[in-house]
Amino acid sequence: MKKTIVLAIFTLQGNGAERFALTLAKGLIDAGHEAHIVYFKNIIDLPIPEGVKLHFFDYQKYRAIPKFMRSGIAAKAFDKFVLKNIGTPDLVLSNLLPVDFILSKSQLPNVHLVIHNTTSLEYGERLEGMRKELTKIYLAKPCVAVSQGVEKDFIEVFGRKSKITTIYNPIDVKQVVSTASEYVPDIDTPYIVNVGKFKQQKRHDVLIKAYAKANVQEKLVLVGTGELLEASQRLVKELGIEDKVVFTGFKKNPYPYMKHAKFMVLSSDFEGLGLVILESLALGTPVISTDCPSGPNEILPSDCLVKPGDISALSDKISAYSQQTDNNPVRLDRKFLPDYAASQYLDLII
Template sequence: MSKGRHVCFLTGTLNAMAGAERMTAVIANALAESGHTVSILSLWDKESCFPLHPAVRHEALFAERPSFKKAYLATVAGIRRYCRDRKIDVLVQVDTMLALFALPATVGMGVEHIAWEHCHFDEDLGRRARRFARRLAARYCKHVVVLTERDRLRWEEALRPRSHVVAIPNPLPFPFPEEPAQRTSKTVLAMGRLVHAKGFDVLIQAWKRVAAEAPDWKLVIHGEGEERRALTKLIKELGLQEMVRLPGICLDATEAYRKASIFCLSSRYEGFGLVLVEAMAFGLPIVSTDCETGPRELLEAGENAVVVPTENPEALANGLLLVIQQPDEAAELGMASRRSAAGFETATIVAIWNAVAN
């Protein structure tokens, strides 16, 4: 990427503890650290959950989230004004849905567009407009960035895009740990938003059997979200209050990985599954569902993880008990997972972004 170009990341908000927002900050910071001119335009809320490099300029169109049906024209006009006044050369849409705003906002301005897809192609998150937005991105953006090679092939197969579709995985948001976790505690860690997609209800159901066979082990699920009340109720119904904890958002994820001995991903689907790479970097044995698209690309069953079907508490319990009850095999899986994570350091991934945005 030429350091004379101004790259702007267009996102909904940075004031949300979620993966796309976190990666926006990580990539923007890394590009700024390299000397590029970088800004972030949020549609609402000028605050950020994540630290930003001093050279990254962060602004917002609205103080609070508006109704975009009512504020559509104002949003388009605001994006156009921002790109004109800040002389934006490359606009990275941190969600293909943003093509619905960004493309009409910059007609005739010569702005180069990159659409960044954080979910897998066959999941529209309940919004039909997302399918239309993906078609717009595939036709009118210079690049579409997806997170896995599996998803890149799916885009090519389904849309035959004019855009260049490139797979760029999410990087580790922290330096690669010098040492793996010591794995001395009897703790299984899970991490993510407390939403249906993450399958924590399935994991808690699985833990009923795990607790019966390994009563000295604990499950810690870090995160926050709309399903907290339902998950808390399920824990109580299953009598697992002493074995399962929901401590909320983890402000220092690295410390949580260091304290754990096993990591479990119970998702129904994932665009990538950054928490897997983070846990793998600390050498934690992985027990994961075989869901699209990240886990299916990141994990090799029996080589660097135990992989089980989605929506299956019994299979998930079997996988967890296998790793708990066979410590030698668990240690081997952990070492293999750490080797697999070595290719996801920020410098490696940012080099690919440089080539795409050049």
């Protein structure tokens, strides 16, 4: 029987949660169901799969309402918007805190909040000050973690009353592979690549220092933008490696850079799952990653992992991968494919 699934997200800019929503929506459509994405801010940077229906819920006008009243009022408006434009959904999946804040008060059936990151590390020192508010949000609805590590951390933060299960983020291998052939990056090969937003979590400083210490021939290509981009550029200049590091800026389609790289490096302090790892493996590109909470060690074997923040260990691993000619990538497990994820999400429907 055909089901109607709503995925709610703040914007459709190029980050992991947004790509997850689009990939899962396509997987649900391929399985014969109806997928609708409701987005709160009118920014679309990502290609929309055929058949996915988009709906813009203008959240901006609710931001003037005091916060203690806002979630209830906006949730009623969201519910009314969905019922009018889509009908009664069989499943609603909320993504990221600004949307979770609203949908925790939704009265629509089968609302689940998808937890994309390791809660304790995402909020860090702010957690204690936000614990009461976050507990109200994340114990109000059942939740879905994108990795076992995220689920374990969630329970440690919110306690035994937590209603959470794990469904791994899916990767659309066919779409990634076909999109990766759209162009060839104008960069001398071989090179090392990192794709990610320039923010503290991603630890570009650790990657840049480890790369400089490794002193390998391959260039380092950094794909992305963010608030720490200029700091990273300054660090590259201080280390005297401007001629070896390429900053590409944001790329709507980063897959050609991943496809043509000798290997990918992820240097994060924490992840939810590490979608770029799955994307690289789908393209046959080997990956080195920090063994951060959480996700990478649920995808990669231990010999591909190093301790987070350990510049020397990461440098040694970069040197070793640079010298090898047979860095065979890990094969993707079926649990990371869209049809498998779609079936697990459909099982949440009561």
